[in-house]
Amino acid sequence: MNALLAAWSPCLLSVLRIVTAFLFTAHGTQKLLDFPVPRAFPLELWSLAGVAGMLELVGGALLLIGLFTRPVAFVLSGLMAFAYFIAHAPQGFWPIVNRGELAVLYCFVFLYFAAAGGGPWSIDQWWRARRKG
Secondary structure, eight states, rough: OHHHHHHHHHHHHHHHHHHHHHHHHHHHHHHHHHHHHOOOSSSOSHHHHHHHHHHHHHHHHHHHSSHHHHHHHHHHHHHHHHHHIIIIGGGSSSHHHTTTTHHHHHHHHHHHHHHSOOSSSSHHHHHHHHHHH
C-alpha cells in the first residue's frame, strides 16, 4: 500500500494544486467579475480588496495551470497571511471565531506549493522537461 501511495504522491501534489487554485480563483472572479455570485460590497479596483481580487484571479489562474508555481504560491501565501491579520485576527484570537480558517489553510497550502512546486502535471514541469530534452 505504501508503495502505491508513494507512486501517486507527485500526481496528487498536482491534483491538490489544481483543486486549490480552482477554488481560490473563484474568490477573484467574485470580487472582480461578479461571478459566480455578485460581491456583497462595491469594489474599487485599487483598494486592498481590489488588489487582493487581482492577485486571487491572476495568481489563481497561474497556479491552476502550474506556471511560475513557486513564486506565485509564495506571493499568495503572503497575501493570505496579510488577509488573516488585517481582516480576521482583529475579530478574535481563534480562527473558528474570527472566520479565518480558510485564509490560514490557503496560506499554508500555498507555502507548501512554494516549497514543493506544482507537481508533474504543470507547465513548469513540462517546460523543465522540454529544456532538458
